[in-house]
Amino acid sequence: MLVSVYFAMYALFQLPAGFLADRVGQARLITLGTVVMGLGLVGASFASSYLFIAMGVAVSGLGGSVYHPAGMSLISDIESETTVGKAMGVHEVAGLLGNLLAPLMIGGVAALTGWRTGLRVAGIFGVLYAGVFAITTRTATQPTPAVSRSDPSSSGSPGSFRKRVFQAIRIPIALWVLGLVLAKFAFTLQTYGVRTYATSYAVVRTAMSTGMANGALGMFLAGGAITTLWFGSLADRYDRLHLITVMFLVAGILIGVTALIPGQPLVFVGWFFVLGMAVYATLPVVNTLISEYATQESSGSLFGIVQTASALGGVIGPALFGGLAEKTGLVVAYPAIAVVCGVACLGAFLTKQDIF
Known part of the structure; x- marks a missing residue:
């Protein structure tokens, strides 16, 4: 509670x-x-x-x-x-x-x-x-007065209520905003689903004790830490949308393949290290992409919108896959988390679109 x-x-x-x-x-x-x-x-x-x-x-x-x-x-x-x-x-x-x-x-x-x-x-x-x-941080950047962006809501006309709201938070009404929201929501939905049930899934698949099964979660986070630093650097050198799309697809495939991994404890724990690397690879790239679209006068509002979606994903993910596990069993529900990657790829596609 x-x-x-x-x-x-x-x-x-x-x-x-x-x-x-x-x-x-x-x-x-x-x-x-x-x-x-x-x-x-x-x-x-x-x-x-x-x-x-x-x-x-x-x-x-x-x-x-x-x-x-x-x-x-x-x-x-x-x-x-x-x-x-x-x-x-x-x-x-x-x-x-x-x-x-x-x-x-x-x-x-x-x-x-x-x-x-x-x-x-x-x-x-x-x-x-x-x-x-x-x-x-006394010398950190200070708030910057708003400047106009290429969006109808910034023209000064009354417009719709929706446009006035987006103007107030300095974010244009654009498909790329929805794309970033979907990508971050899908990442957190997927990640929290995998994290929340990693120990239980390891116990069911391998008959390990709960204490030993916690090692799978630890390896998942350790793999995530390594790949997060690595892919953050890659995001500075390569196309971020391509990186996001490829790694979400890779993560989805590996989550699904988890159902086929042998139940030997050491193999299973090692697999979760690889899974953590794949799942967390997109996190710094998504955040870097958000930064690319943000302007200094609106970066807080944009991250606020996207992080709200992320927080919702963190709440919905465990509840959604927990409910599925009650109906189908954890062995079936856990690999089903891979479906979320499709939502993330849709977000990457929408992010490419122009402002409407």
Whole structure:
């Protein structure tokens, strides 16, 4: 329940966070959001009832929601066309390492001293880091006044309500926007589906213990970390749409082939390393492509839109494939995640289209 509260707030405020990033500056917003997130955790640690714990977690989710739209927008604005892919790759590797280390570090503190202390340590660390971040990003780019883009909504005519909304967030009404949204939504839908059920699927297919099966998930994330850095650099040198299309197809094929992999534990765990490399290859390329389409005055809004779709994919993916697994069994449902790659390829196709 508390995880749902956090991610609900996290998903709901991605778009407003991107909108604010274009107006108050990404670095300022990240600093503020990190402080709010930390204070929410500290507040939850002092809560005397479940309701107040949930309120603290909600505040923490609100603070955390600003990071991805503002952070990736900041990378997009300060990096050059020839380095932004590598920077996105490094950024995503850091995120994967955080996913691996945070449960061990904060969970370890909680195991030794109690969950309240664990939350306080995490919250205080966040507030302290916000101060360090504020100092080190004082020269970061500041919000830029809006400039006209080649879209009818920027002509000054009243237009439709839809056009006025898109003008307000400085994004044109365009098929490429829908394409980027579909690509990021499909990536997260696919990735969270694979990640959420990796351990259970390994247990079903190989009869491993749950502890050993967790190794499959660890190898999946390790493979993802390696390929994320590699393909970030490739995105600076090769056509990004071609890379996205090819790697989504490769990931889809490998997810489907998982059903044919022998059930020997070592082979299965090793296969998940390869699968992680294929699935995560598209992440830095998609983010670099978003950066390519963004302008400095609208990068926060664009990343806010796309990250909202990504957050929805993270919520829908586990629920969708979990429901399918209940009806067909995990052995059938898990390889079916490959179908999502078709949605991603459609997103790549739409991204090529002109503004309408």
